[in-house]
Amino acid sequence: MMILAALLLAAAEPVCAVPAVLDEPWTSWTRSGQATAGVLAHGAPALILGKPLTAALSPAAQVQFRVAPGKGAKDGYGGLFSLSLKQAARVGIALSGPAWVDVVTGDASIASVEHGHGPDCSGIRKIVWFDLRAGRHLVQIVGSKAASVRVMAADAQANHPAN
Structure with a gap:
């Protein structure tokens, strides 16, 4: 039984001799800044498109989520x-570890339009995509087993610039 569990775990996590080379919009994934995630919406640190952060998280029970995660x-x-977005965009929120991510506009949670995993050996555990209008949004992360996570927001059009 333990051998089967080890084989299943090995199949789920690829062994990586070299990190994956990432395409746009994820090319800056490994160049993280540092931040402490907010526990209140007011004063929550900003995610800037294309700029990853390694974020210190708080116990979820201490975070005042705008809407129930x-x-x-x-x-x-x-x-x-x-x-904050200057124009409407399809935005992907990438995380380095397992956690739940919601985007809230006003007092409403925005439904995701797509989700999946990052490329093998990239360090991107999951990417959740949202179609967002211009304006200010709140990104809620919850359910992380680790006290820190790398997070990045990226515009889907970063690899398809307008002509």
């Missing part, structure tokens, strides 16, 4: 970030 409201660690 989709999963794990009181589990693990979490935090809040602001995200």
Whole structure:
């Protein structure tokens, strides 16, 4: 039984001799700044498109989420970030570890339009995509088992600039 579990774990996590080379919009993924995620919406640190952060999270029970998170409201660690957009965009929120991510506009949670994993050996555990209008949004992370996570917001059009 233990051998089977080890084989399943090995199949789920690729062994990487070299990190993956990432395409746009993720090319800056490994160049992280540092931040402490907010516990209140007011004063939450900003996510800037294309600028990853390694974020210190707080126990989720201490975070005042604007709307109830989709999963794990009181589990693990979490935090809040602001995200401002000058124009409407499809935005991907990438995380380095397992956690739930919501985007809130006003007092409403925005439904994701797509989700998946990052490339093998990239360090991107998951990417959740949202179609967002111009303006200010709140990014809620919750349910992380780790007290820190790398997070990055990216515009899907970063690899397809307008002519």
